[in-house]
Amino acid sequence: MPHPRVYSAEGFVLRRTDYGEADRILTLFTGTHGKTRAIAKGVRRTTSRLAGHLEPFTRAQLLLATGRDLDIVTQAEARERFERIAGDFWSASAAWYIAELVDRFLEDADPHPRLYQLFVETLRRLDGYAGTDSPRGWMALRFFELRLLDALGYRPGLRLCVNCDQPLRPENQGYSAEKGGAVCPDCMRYGARPLSLPALKVLRLLQGTDWAELPRLKLEPALRGEIEATLQATIRYHLERELKSWAFLQQAAHL
Numbered sequence: 110m111p112h113p114r115v116y117s118a119e120g121f122v123l124r125r126t127d128y129g130e131a132d133r134i135l136t137l138f139t140g141t142h143g144k145t146r147a148i149a150k151g152v153r154r155t156t157s158r159l160a161g162h163l164e165p166f167t168r169a170q171l172l173l174a175t176g177r178d179l180d181i182v183t184q185a186e187a188r189e190r191f192e193r194i195a196g197d198f199w200s201a202s203a204a205w206y207i208a209e210l211v212d213r214f215l216e217d218a219d220p221h222p223r224l225y226q227l228f229v230e231t232l233r234r235l236d237g238y239a240g241t242d243s244p245r246g247w248m249a250l251r252f253f254e255l256r257l258l259d260a261l262g263y264r265p266g267l268r269l270c271v272n273c274d275q276p277l278r279p280e281n282q283g284y285s286a287e288k289g290g291a292v293c294p295d296c297m298r299y300g301a302r303p304l305s306l307p308a309l310k311v312l313r314l315l316q317g318t319d320w321a322e323l324p325r326l327k328l329e330p331a332l333r334g335e336i337e338a339t340l341q342a343t344i345r346y347h348l349e350r351e352l353k354s355w356a357f358l359q360q361a362a363h364l
């Protein structure tokens with residue numbers, strides 16, 4: 110659907126690059142128009158009316174004009190700033206990570222209003238737990254990953270073996286990113302990774318439960334690592350690349 114010549118949208122900056130003397134090229138994620146690339150002219154000048162409204166982790170109301178190659182940001186007004194995220198290394202790394210996920214998974218001009226809502230809610234969660242030792246920040250990321258996969262049609266199968274369609278018994282299983290989910294012990298072949306029963310249970314819980322209903326789980330580091338690795342295998346399989354922000358996040362977690 111072509112954009113109208115001038116349109117308003119609420120959104121976030123996912124990525125930005127300095128351009129020319131004072132401009133920036135932005136990758137935006139908006140609720141109504143999906144991912145779009147735009148130029149903010151003069152935004153690096155302190156006198157710019159846009160300056161301060163197009164910062165990372167800031168929900169802004171935008172007015173854009175359709176350009177030939179890039180849209181042009183003509184107005185921006187910050188509506189919500191996640192300042193605690195910016196002040197906490199792990200939370201900032203986590204926020205950049207979900208921004209990179211959206212940037213890599215979404216095509217331009219393909220609106221995903223539910224995913225946008227989830228993105229906003231996840232930033233609020235990361236902001237709320239910033240600087241604390243709460244495992245809820247970790248949960249918020251796994252919840253985001255699973256719901257993102259869901260929204261894009263890559264929901265991992267966790268009830269039936271994705272190879273033979275038999276219900277999974279309560280025992281350790283395998284997991285194949287290529288086949289799209291859990292595989293039963295009979296179907297484990299080269300390429301399937303082990304998936305413990307506790308990890309399968311947590312993944313099912315995250316996939317099938319609203320955020321507010323999720324119990325406060327305290328998971329052992331080894332189990333958290335297994336769940337992370339399972340989801341990363343799926344993400345890497347679909348993106349066919351490593352995410353730069355994932356490496357940062359791993360470092361942040363081990364400080």
Ligand SMILES: [Zn+2]
Nearest residue numbers: 270273293296
């Ligand atoms: Zn099977």
